Amino acid sequence: MKHSLSFTCIFLMILMVQSVQELNGQTFKAVDDTIDMVPGFTKTVNLLANDTISAGDSVRITGGLGAGSGKVISTWHYLGMFTYLVPKRGVGNLVIGTYTLINVSSSQVSTARMIFRIRDKSYDTLQVNDLAAIFTASGLHFCMQANASSPQGFFAPKGSNKCTMYGNALWIGGLDENDTLHLAAERYRQGPLLASAGTRPDYYAGPVMDSAAYSVYTDTTWNYVWNLGKTDILYHKNHWKDAGYTPIHDILTWPGNGDVSLGQAGKLAPFHDANGDGIYNPFEGDCPAIRGDQALFFIFNDDRGAHQESLGNKLKAEVHGMAYAFDLPGDSAFSKTIFLNYQVFNRSTRTFHEAYLGTFTDIDLGNPLDDYVQCDVGRGSIIGYNGKAVDGNGQANTYGAHPPVQSVTILAGARMEPAGADRPRYDNNGNQLCNESINGTGFGDGIAGNERMGMRSASFPMNAYNGFPGYMDQPELANEYYNYMKNIWMDDTRMIYGGNGHATTGGYGPEAVFMFPGESDTLNWGCGCQDPNGPADWSELTAKNLPHDVSGIGVTGPFTFHPGDMQELDIAFVWARDYTSPDTLASVAKLRTMIDTVRKAFLTNRLPGGGSFLGVTEQPAPPVTTCIIYPNPATSAATIDFGAPLKEHAGVDIFNSAGKLTARYTCPKGFAKSRIDVSGYPEGLYLLNFNGPGIHFTKKLAVLK
Secondary structure: OHHHHHHHHHHHHHHHHHHHHHHOOOOOEOOOEEEEEOOOOOEEEEOOOOOEOOOOOOEEEEEOOEEOOOOEEEEEEEOOEEEEEOOOOOOOOEEEEEEEEEEOOOOOEEEEEEEEEEOOOOEEEEOOOOOEEEEEOOOOEOOOHHHOOOOOOEEOOOOOOOEOEEEEEEEEEEEOOOOOEEEEOOOOOOOOOOOOOOOOOOOEEOOOOOHHHOOHHHHHHHOOOEEEEHHHHHHHHHHOOOOOOOOOHHHHOOOOOOOHHHOOOOOOOOEEOOOOOOOOOHHHOOEEOOOOOEEEEEEEEOOOOOOOOOOOEOOOEEEEEEEEEOOOOOOOOHHHEEEEEEEEEEOOOOOEEEEEEEEEEEEOOOOOOOEEEEEEOOOOEEEEEEOOOEEOOOOOOOOEEOOOEEEEEEEEOOEOOOOOOOOOOEOOOOOEOOOHHHOOEOOOOOOOOOOEOOOOEEEOOOOHHHOOOHHHOOOOOHHHHHHHHOOEOOOOOEOEOOOOOOHHHOOOOOEOOEOOOEOOOOOOHHHOOOOOOOOOOEOOOOOOOOOEOEEEEEEEEEEEEOOOOEEEEEEEEEEEOOOOOOOOHHHHHHHHHHHHHHHHHHHHOOOOOOOOOOOOOOOOOOOOOOOEEEOOOEOOEEEEEOOOOOOOOEEEEEEOOOOOEEEEEEEOOOOOEEEEEOOOOOOEEEEEEEEEOOEEEEEEEEEOO
8 A cells, every 4th residue: 555655646746747847848849950061052951850849839930041140041941941051161060050949829939959060171271290270172271261250270389279371372373375364363252342251262172174064063072172191191002902991081082083074184183103004093002192291182273263353364274282291390390381382284275474373371470460571582481570579468369479480481483494404503603693593493403404493572462551552552453463473563663672662662772573581682683683772681670661460472483384384383381489589580580490491301302300301202203205296287197206115005185275175095005106187177276185104294286277
């Protein structure tokens, strides 16, 4: 009897709890929804599907239309069905919004979250040493404009939430055969009318391809940053033959070859070709070729869409980018340096003359409003440093006392036209020549035709709203970007030595191509190798500028950019900080010694302590293979003459002037000559793209009828 009473009491208590829960609305509940999204693709979900709603009750929803201030938006909704879209890339991996469920019958209210898990590999972070930096697949680095609330920038040191650079982007410009300017350049993707940052690009992720092949689907494929470490590749090399072994995703999907049926180039990302067949296949022992101990690889182009930042004409340029770093914690220079290599391909049928490559950087050393900038001519560097002994006023993102300095150093730039002999670095008396050899590479090394320019000019656009003259303002249109690469101000006058580079602001001449060089241009190369018309020491201090928000553009060129050509740009981002002196220039002095260490390693291809700096070429480079084509122009047939029997098969892809694949041939191994039939070709200019082991070059063939 006692047990029966106890059971009855417990049962009554349960009923009472249930009644209280019902009175408190626990049977009416909105439940969190987890929604997986891919940028650019819509997804429809029923937010009510997992909610608790009594049968027969009427409900309505408020909210649920988006999240993250436009990062996720609803493009359609009806009776609980919502279609969502992530309109931009780079918004982060997780975005959370809310919706509220209202029971019209009982006036009960319940709120739940929409948890959007975004699968977006259009950006990644390089963080192998003391630094961390965000790189994007489409080429605007450090700043993720679509996700301004997330940590972004060039973190120095990593984990500190303190940054030295806000953004970095590549500029490319040149004139076609009619002297019409073609240019792609970005600062913040706002365009001339200063739209929302990140919405007006000149560059798009992926390789150049047929115009009809560009789509949201190929965008998704190529909005991707491959992230690999040296240990990943070594493991693959040692285990690819193991039973049951599967390569990790970024080795498996490494874009070694393009889809030629879509108009993509046959060879894209660098790889070690185990069997020499020219086809990347990780199941046959092939593996990615990277620099450094960790590398990020990405491809972007200026052909996918309109140039909305600069409004410039397209070049049909394709850029292969590799950001990398070395795990050398014992080396003060390499532990504080991140490297970036660009290979820029002319995929058009045009030849561009007076062409330039530039690297634009917005330097923000903690507090972005109290900086100075200078260039170092011999070291090929733009250097940002604090204009005050203390950075900021104690804010979490500022450096305080002993602020650091940051360089953007051009290790090597555009390749020079072969001169038929090795260009010297010194005269007969051992004196440094006053020319590109001052900061270029390949001079005086006994090798003909390998010379590359370094930084050929440096200028610093200022913000007019900070009180600087309008002629120094940030560029907005294509011709203004191009003029900055040629040291021409917004008022179409050329930069002159002194002051702020202009006659109205203390400039005394002559014309100059390196702004604020201090006393680093010891041979006056930037003034045509003649003495300045006033003091040689030229800096922001001598110009009497107040500390301000700074940006700079380091340039290499000019060069002629032929169809099929590849030009290269190697950059080092070096960071330094001196804790011993209150003078901010002490950090600049320390930085210069670190740049010297990095430059020496790059020039000699030898790391401190041994090992290859470049690391990409595993085997000795094969002899250069080329050919002549005759007759050229041809009417019915043409002969390809390699001059010696081929050691391997060579593929030939023939493209017409519109970039469309016209035919594909194979030149057999062992043959020195091959004949191709062009009798059915319409009259015009054709590009012959040769591919094979050790064979990667392009030739032109004209067909006349």
